[in-house]
Each structure stands twice: as structure tokens, then as C-alpha cells.
Amino acid sequence: MPRPRRPLIAGNWKMNGLLSDGVTLAGELVALMKGRLNPAFDMVVCPPFTVIADVGKAIAGSGIALGAQDCHAAEKGAHTGDISAVMLADLGCRFVIVGHSERRTNHGETDAIVKAKAEAVVSRRLTAIVCIGETEAERDAGNTLDVVKAQLAGSLPGKASAANVVVAYEPVWAIGTGRTPSDDEVQEVHALIRARLADALGAEEAARLRVLYGGSMKPDNAHALLALPDVDGGLIGGASLKSRDFWAIAESCL
Ligand code: 13P
Secondary structure (H helix, E strand, C coil), X not given: CCCCCCCXXXXXXXXXXXXXXXXXHHHHHHHHHHCCCCCCCEEEXXXXXXXXXXXXXXXXXXXXXXXXXXXXXXXXXXXXXXXXXXXXXXXXXXXXXXXXXXXXXXXXXXXXXXXXXXXXXXXXXXXXXXXXXXXXXXXXXXXXXXXXXXXXHHHCCCCCCCCCEEEEECCHHHCCCCCCCCHHHHHHHHHHHHHHHHHHHCHHHHHHCCXXXXXXCCHHHHHHHHCCCCCCEEEECHHHHCHHHHHHHHCCCC
């Protein structure tokens, strides 16, 4: 049966790589993409801000999209050190990750802040990759579904649609640890997210909106995760820094 949604394979490079590293990695991905007729997936890379412009030049025309890892909710102004969605659009970004757990934890980002950022992203006609996910303590306490529901409701932008939002479910305890929930646990959360999206946006829109899994996705577990009915791609950290691993994950989409 064909997939209901075209998978999105998203690389979150986090705070890794100098200019030459980013351009080299981008060039390797472009070469792999060039050798591939009719890929079964969309691909986006989200480099650190310092490298976005040059990676954008390296991937131009390749079919690989450009993204960023965060933005400020405002368009411009006195926000030292911040970057706006307008600026990212100006560099050619099409996607912006908002609400990653590392932002929520390290920078105190609340659902309300994440929602404001997501609204800034969609107002620039970019796509927000809205991240949600429980901590290990929340899972151990049996609160995973409640936490995910609340984060989703609080973080989605007002005018969310399948065209401007991608949801990424990233259990915090799975990020960078080599641990993942079981396939059944992942599917349970993704099905809940889709049911909640249907309540909020209507069944048709929810059926089109992509929900990614993130957290220790690697070449050896990607196939099983990407085969789950409500998993529409991956948000990949560590393995996105190696072109072969990132590509192998992408090629796991059937
Ligand atoms: P890892 O793939 O390194 O676990 O990171 C996942 C992540 O946080 C992507 O945003």
C-alpha cells in the first residue's frame, strides 16, 4: 500500500560543525541525491546559524531543503543574539525547528513561547517543525500521553495546516542516548498526536500532516520506525552528521 504521506527526513545538526564541515557534509548529501532517481522522501538539513548561508549555496538546486534550528518570535528589534524567521526566509530556509527539548530545557522555552515562534515561522510562509516529547520521569510516571497532548495543544500555531506544520515526537530520554521506545510505544504516541490533530484541524488535514519521530534514530532502527503507520519521517541528530548514516536512514523509507 502506498504511504499516505511523503516521508520527511530532517537532519538537526545542533551545535556541530565549522564552515568547512557543514559545506563538506552538504556536498556529500548533494552527491548522494544526484545519484538517486525519484527518491521516496523529502530531505531537509538544519545546520547551525553560522553555516546556513553556505550550506544553502551548496545544496541549491539539489532537491534538499534548508532549515534552521530555532528563531525568535519577533520579526526584528532589540533581541541581542536572536535570529528572526524573516532572516531565515531571507537565507532560503523553508523549515524552522521550534520547541526542541534542548531549547525548552536549556532556555526555559514554554509551550506559549514555542507557539509564538511557530506562528512567526508560518507567518513567513515557512514550515514549523514543532517538537514535543516526554521526559523519562514523565514516562516512568505513566504520563506520556498527557504530556504529549498538553504540549501539542499549547505549541501548535493558530493557523496550523499540513502545509505549514510538521510535528516531531521526540522523547527527551531517547535523544542522544541510543535508547528508543518500542515500536508499539512510538506508534501509540503518534496515533494519539494524529487523533488530537484531527480534533484541532479536522480529519482530512490531520491525515495529511506529517508526524516525525526523533531520538536515537539510526540506520539500524530506521526501517522499523519509518514503517509504523503514523510515522512520517525522522528528525535525526547524531546520525545526520554522517552523510552515509543520514542517507541510509532516508533510504529506509519504502
Ligand atoms: P539524536 O538523533 O542524536 O538522538 O537526536 C535527536 C534529536 O534531538 C533531533 O532533533
